[in-house]
Amino acid sequence: MHDDVLISVQNLKTFLYANGRCNRAVNDVTFEIRKGRTLCVVGESGCGKSITAASVMQLLPELSRIEGGQIVYQSPGGPIRIDQLAKNGKKMRALRGADLAMIFQDPMTALNPVYTIGQQISENLRYHTKLKPRARRAKTISLLAEMGIPIPEQRVDEYPHQFSGGMRQRAMIAMAMACDPHVLIADEPTTALDVTIQAQVFELMEKLKAKHQTAVMLITHDMGVVTELADDVIVMYMGNIVEGGTVEEVLRTPRHPYTRALLDSIPVLGRGKDQKIDPIQGTTPDPYERPPGCQFAPRCPRCQPLCEQALPPEQVLGESTHRLRCFFPVGGPNEA
Amino acid sequence: MKPELPLVSLRGLKTSFPVRKGVFQRTVGQVKAVAGVDLEIRRGETLGLVGESGCGKTTLGKTLLQLTKASEGQILYDFDGVQKDLCQLSVREMDEARRKLQIVFQDPYSSLNPAFTIFGSLEDPLRRFGVHKRADRRRIVGDLLEQVNMKADYMDRYPNEFSGGQRQRIGIARALCVNPELLVCDEAVSALDVSIRAQVLNLLLRLKQERGLTYVFITHDLSVVEYISDRIAVMYLGKIVELADAVDLYRGALHPYTLALLSAVPVANLDHVKNRIVLGGDVPSPVNPPSGCPFHPRCAHRLARCETEAPQLKKHVINGHDHSVACHLIQE
Numbered sequence: 311m312h313d314d315v316l317i318s319v320q321n322l323k324t325f326l327y328a329n330g331r332c333n334r335a336v337n338d339v340t341f342e343i344r345k346g347r348t349l350c351v352v353g354e355s356g357c358g359k360s361i362t363a364a365s366v367m368q369l370l371p372e373l374s375r376i377e378g379g380q381i382v383y384q385s386p387g388g389p390i391r392i393d394q395l396a397k398n399g400k401k402m403r404a405l406r407g408a409d410l411a412m413i414f415q416d417p418m419t420a421l422n423p424v425y426t427i428g429q430q431i432s433e434n435l436r437y438h439t440k441l442k443p444r445a446r447r448a449k450t451i452s453l454l455a456e457m458g459i460p461i462p463e464q465r466v467d468e469y470p471h472q473f474s475g476g477m478r479q480r481a482m483i484a485m486a487m488a489c490d491p492h493v494l495i496a497d498e499p500t501t502a503l504d505v506t507i508q509a510q511v512f513e514l515m516e517k518l519k520a521k522h523q524t525a526v527m528l529i530t531h532d533m534g535v536v537t538e539l540a541d542d543v544i545v546m547y548m549g550n551i552v553e554g555g556t557v558e559e560v561l562r563t564p565r566h567p568y569t570r571a572l573l574d575s576i577p578v579l580g581r582g583k584d585q586k587i588d589p590i591q592g593t594t595p596d597p598y599e600r601p602p603g604c605q606f607a608p609r610c611p612r613c614q615p616l617c618e619q620a621l622p623p624e625q626v627l628g629e630s631t632h633r634l635r636c637f638f639p640v641g642g643p644n645e646a
Numbered sequence: 647m648k649p650e651l652p653l654v655s656l657r658g659l660k661t662s663f664p665v666r667k668g669v670f671q672r673t674v675g676q677v678k679a680v681a682g683v684d685l686e687i688r689r690g691e692t693l694g695l696v697g698e699s700g701c702g703k704t705t706l707g708k709t710l711l712q713l714t715k716a717s718e719g720q721i722l723y724d725f726d727g728v729q730k731d732l733c734q735l736s737v738r739e740m741d742e743a744r745r746k747l748q749i750v751f752q753d754p755y756s757s758l759n760p761a762f763t764i765f766g767s768l769e770d771p772l773r774r775f776g777v778h779k780r781a782d783r784r785r786i787v788g789d790l791l792e793q794v795n796m797k798a799d800y801m802d803r804y805p806n807e808f809s810g811g812q813r814q815r816i817g818i819a820r821a822l823c824v825n826p827e828l829l830v831c832d833e834a835v836s837a838l839d840v841s842i843r844a845q846v847l848n849l850l851l852r853l854k855q856e857r858g859l860t861y862v863f864i865t866h867d868l869s870v871v872e873y874i875s876d877r878i879a880v881m882y883l884g885k886i887v888e889l890a891d892a893v894d895l896y897r898g899a900l901h902p903y904t905l906a907l908l909s910a911v912p913v914a915n916l917d918h919v920k921n922r923i924v925l926g927g928d929v930p931s932p933v934n935p936p937s938g939c940p941f942h943p944r945c946a947h948r949l950a951r952c953e954t955e956a957p958q959l960k961k962h963v964i965n966g967h968d969h970s971v972a973c974h975l976i977q978e
Contacts, residue, residue: 534912
């Protein structure tokens with residue numbers, strides 16, 4: 311294990327319950343978030359990527375529970391088992407917002423419309439620091455300035471509806487960065503934004519990561535974002551990590567048929583009209599009635615009888631960090 | 647041979663919405679969503695219309711179908727050799743013209759009526775345009791569903807039984823019901839997951855070949871528009887700033903906004919050389935657009951005259967291809 315690991319998640323299982331049925335939304339997921347590195351979690355809607363993030367933050371919706379595995383946070387004062395803390399207990403609340411911070415997808419619903427931006431950012435400071443009101447206000451203004459918001463002295467007293475989408479998202483980042491967190495979890499932070507604004511937000515996140523050595527976990531469905539920002543990648547499908555490793559390993563030599571199919575199904579800028587995109591056949595299965603074996607088996611072109619019976623175990627390739635869950639990976643020993 | 651008429655010519659098209667305020671709902675301003683667009687849509691092409699949110703691309707699409715009324719300008723549509731201005735047609739004539747123009751909406755969840763079966767939703771336009779026998783309508787709807795890779799017997803189901811990708815395909819089938827010439831796809835794949843998006847994109851390409859359709863493809867996703875379009879128009883604050891063949895636009899964009907837009911797209915290619923141009927600030931409000939060139943407050947290369955004088959969309963010929971751009975910097 312590396313000594314720069316801040317969060318290590320081992321065999322995490324988080325299930326959701328509805329109408330007396332169980333959705334194994336996150337099923338046996340293992341990964342690490344390391345200092346100064348960006349881990350991208352990529353997958354389609356319903357693959358469990360947001361539930362994984364919510365588990366780490368203990369922000370799971372009602373009627374859901376961590377059923378197994380462990381989440382360990384290497385705090386400066388020693389390891390803390392996050393999964394064993396009470397959801398709203400004192401210890402979890404002390405961590406959340408201070409050591410672990412989160413940016414949500416939709417800044418309009420994540421910000422409270424009846425409080426000013428300044429009040430919402432300084433709430434975090436009031437709770438986690440001993441700063442006096444005047445110092446808190448000064449810190450809030452400097453945070454907004456750091457995020458590139460023009461005239462922060464004036465903007466700090468404005469309400470979320472007076473901000474544009476990009477500025478709201480930057481205010482959210484300011485809120486998350488208020489207490490210099492060690493771990494930043496961003497759940498699709500730019501999905502609601504235009505590309506030029508997305509570029510601004512990414513530039514800012516990169517800058518902050520370099521400056522504070524923050525460990526970032528970035529959830530996205532956009533392979534382009536992964537390529538640009540990730541150091542490490544995990545690809546999720548229906549609650550499992552199907553493939554993981556460094557960005558080079560996963561994107562240059564994708565071994566899992568799902569990763570391969572995902573990459574083949576997106577048009578890539580600059581390749582023109584002649585590129586061929588291959589859709590993945592079928593649709594994602596009903597999460598309440600999952601296939602018994604490999605989750606991707608019903609849509610997989612390489613599916614064999616074994617795949618329909620058992621979930622493939624996770625295997626690590628050689629000496630690398632490249633790992634996957636597949637009985638018959640692309641480019642296996644039997645292939646040229 | 648006479649030069650072929652373009653299918654649609656937009657001449658100085660403007661669409662604005664009033665901003666009302668106060669007890670008496672007095673008009674205090676105009677949102678100039680489309681602020682003077684000249685554009686020709688050729689028969690059989692796919693014209694991509696790209697831009698950020700609020701640039702007026704959706705309003706332009708809706709104005710084209712007269713779903714919102716233009717406040718100025720002409721939309722000349724070629725009805726078998728006779729050009730008619732869609733803005734001047736009576737309600738009844740426009741109804742008839744809608745047989746030729748159809749639209750696919752962005753959100754497949756809100757564009758289908760949940761109280762109607764699929765057949766119920768799709769038979770309406772058929773009945774309107776003279777297919778009086780129910781058996782005929784069922785046959786046509788069944789055929790259409792099969793054309794969009796669905797089973798004919800799905801027509802008796804309700805929209806809630808379908809996934810997003812399936813609904814979007816039903817939306818396409820509905821638009822094709824009346825055998826249109828022009829299909830406006832307004833962010834037709836934006837709400838779909840990537841693997842499903844590819845299914846719908848390839849379906850659209852196939853239908854175009856089979857039926858000789860003309861598409862106006864409105865989207866904010868530059869990778870998708872490159873894949874599907876023949877020509878691309880880039881919009882900014884209600885105006886077209888650049889218009890060129892897709893290949894030329896991606897290889898040699900001229901307008902500083904287009905360059906910034908293209909550089910901002912995350913590319914899923916590890917060998918892609920990153921040269922991100924980060925624009926400062928936000929898109930200005932269309933209620934109160936900047937003077938001169940609408941892009942000048944964010945432009946790194948602005949000249950003094952950009953602040954006062956709005957550049958016109960001028961046609962240049964580069965390597966034998968038409969390439970129109972509205973920028974003072976581009977002279978030759």
